[in-house]
Every structure is written in structure tokens, then in C-alpha cells.
Amino acid sequence: MGLITGLITFVVGVLVGGIGIYVGAELVGGGSSYEKAVTAAIVGSLVWALVGTFFGWIPLLGPALTFVAYLGVLNVMYDGGWVEAAAIAVVAWLTLVVVFTLLGPLGVGVFSGVGVPGV
Template sequence: MLGSSLIDNLVVFGVSLLIGALGIYAGAKVIVDSSDYTYAIITALIGAIIWGVVGLFLGWIPLLGPLLAFVAYLAVINSRYPGGWVDAAAITLIAWVSVLVVLYVLAVLGVTAFDAVGVPGV
């Protein structure tokens, strides 16, 4: 029983990570012409970890905690892709919209829940 639950959770995490990475890939392709999906997967994983850690320690602070978690996530995008903070914000915005569209379609089809790892707020 426990092993099955763990495997189920790992599959959900993996699929969610791949969907989140797809959003980052789309944003990076449009903004900085990067076409490395593996790089986007690693970026999504790092971003999810950083978002989670900052959220764990600072997320309880009203308004400031979530803002700091988001800025930390942007810093990951900014450090992983060329350009500056504006490009990182544009990549993040396109990633967020892309993931929303993919998750909406998958949720309508009954394939998955409406969430993904690697893109905050989705």
C-alpha cells in the first residue's frame, strides 16, 4: 500500500515537473531563443526547490513571504538564462500562461489535476 502511494506521488511529481518545464521551455524559446528542454527541466526543478525552501521559511509573512519566494524563483530563471530581470520575468509570465493552458486542457480531459511543479502559482 505505502509503496504504491509513493510510486503514485513520484509519477505525479514527474509529470508535473515535465509540464512545468514545458512552460519554462516555451518562455525561454520565445524570449531568449533557447531550445534545450533538458535545461528547462533542471531549471524547473531548481526553481521548485528554491520556491519551496523560501516559502517554508518566509512564506508565513503576509504579502512579503510570497513576494520573496517569487523573487527567489525569478532569480533562478535570471541566473539560468541569458538576459536580465526583465527577460526572466517575461520567461516566467510565458511559462505561467503556457502551463495554465496545458493544465486546463488536461483537467478538462480528466487526465490530471490543475497544478504543476516548477512554475509557481499554478
């Protein structure tokens, strides 16, 4: 994959991840902006990558620390606390699973949801 293709994939992935986080924040927190959701996707993916790089190799503890760090980003960016941050993450993940499931059979080239773990 070339540099331009990689950059386009990343940008589209961040925009798609932002959709999931936006829907999660709207349903859980009652208000958000898409720009804030995209920022959360970018910061969340960077934190996930950094913490995962340094601690992800530790069995059981590494993935847990990585996920808690990601939830920390959502907790800081959105009001409501840790429970709401976890709910935003779950709704974002479910939203993107539904979107990718619906677009897959239509032959639409689906990217990943950068900033939403597991998608």
C-alpha cells in the same frame, strides 16, 4: 497517496513544468533546451519551497521574497536579466494554463506544473 504515486506525480509535474519554462525561454530568450528547462523547474521548485518555508509566513513580504527567489533561479539559468526572467515566468504560466484548460474537458488527468508557480 503512496510513495510510488507521489514520485510519479512529481516526475510528470516536473516534465510538464519544464514544457512551460521551455516555451517561455524559447519565446523570450530565443533559445533553450528542454533539459535546461526541466532543470530550472526542479531547482525553481526547491528554491520556492525553501524560501517559502522560511519567509512565506511574513505577510506581503514573504510571498514577494519567494517569487523574487524563483525569478533569481530563472535569471541565473537564462541570459537576459531580471526582466527576461519575469517574462519567461509569465509565458510559462500562461502556457500551462492554456494546456490545462485544453486537456481538462477531454478528461485527461492533468497533474500540476512543478516549477511554475500558481499552476
